[in-house]
Amino acid sequence: MRAVVFDRYGPPEVLRLQDVRRPVPRDKEVRVRIRATTMSRTDCALRAGEPFISRVATGLRRPRRRILGSDLAGEVERVGATVSEFEAGDRVFGINPWKFGAHAEYVCMRAGGALSRMPAGMSFEEAAAICDGAILALNALRPAHLRTGQRILVYGASGSIGTAAVQLARHLGADVAAVCNTGNVELVRSLGAGEVIDYAREDFTKNGQTYDAVLDAVGNLSFSRCRGSLRRGGVYLATDGLRNLFLAVWTARIGDRRVRFSIPPRFSKRDVVLLRELIEAGRYRAVIDRRYPLEQVVEAARYVDTKQKTGNVVLTVSGESGT
Secondary structure: EEEOOOOOOOOOHEEEEHHHHHOOOOOEEEEEEEEEEEHHHHHHHHOOOOHHHHHHHHHHOOOOOOOOOOEEEEEEEEEOOOOOOOOOOOOOEEEHHHHHHOOEEEEEOOOOEEEOOOOOOOOHHHHOOOHHHHHHHHHHHHOOOOOOOOOOEEOOOEHHHHHHHHHHHHHHHOOEEEOHHHHHHHHHOOOOOOEEEEEEOOOOHHOOEEEEEEOOOOOOOOOHHHHHHHHEEEEEEEOOHHHHHHHHHHHHOOOOEEEEEOOOOOOOOHHHHHHHHHHHOOOOOOOOOEEEEEEHHHHHHHHHHHOOEEEEEEEEEEOOOOO
């Protein structure tokens, strides 16, 4: 089968297509014929080996896992001996965290993992763009215990986590304010934000508004900068930045505003099923910025590296080679 591999850390050009052995599912696994996947910020950070401390887990000198990609949508092609939940031909979507391997024509993953049948009437490209940002947003939102009438501000509301967080916070009943760039104001408003702040024209930390929660969806906002925008008892919800681990411990003991950083994130079948149900009810949609064929993976990675993507970047997978 064809897969995108890399043998050293570096720029997008370290990625290349190569024929590799097709994986064989274990008893509790399914093998999925991948039709679409994504190129995420996580993929690009792992490829670059950044931050450097992450190499303790991924390999100090060279990557331990040669194939990136965690989001996937496709068809079950083969099931393990003890799998009863899926059968060959099922259209599925999900996420294969920690093991990755979705930038390929086939991947094996646990049937009991973060995998579900696709929403009815959805394309593979749309389904592949669902999980990563949405599940990370769910992980970030849960510590806030949002309820009807509360106010949350989503900073970086046009990325994959941000577009998901706006919709999921609305689902939880909160009133949503969102910060994004000029070009995405109308998109973010269409996702359910009651107030959209263009950061090129207004600094939300200086407008006198306060919120029960502030979610930093891009890792560019510090707790110290937005602390004054939090009400007493409010929470700053981090999605990136190791400094927030220390702040989460510190603010749990001192002060009247808290930092919450859900790490490591949890990826469960329950959340994938929840997202499917929200989509089928018309209450959630994945946002896709660009689509690239797998053969253009370097160009896709270059674009994600600009940190200007809106929603998700999808890789489409077609054709087949090797065994």
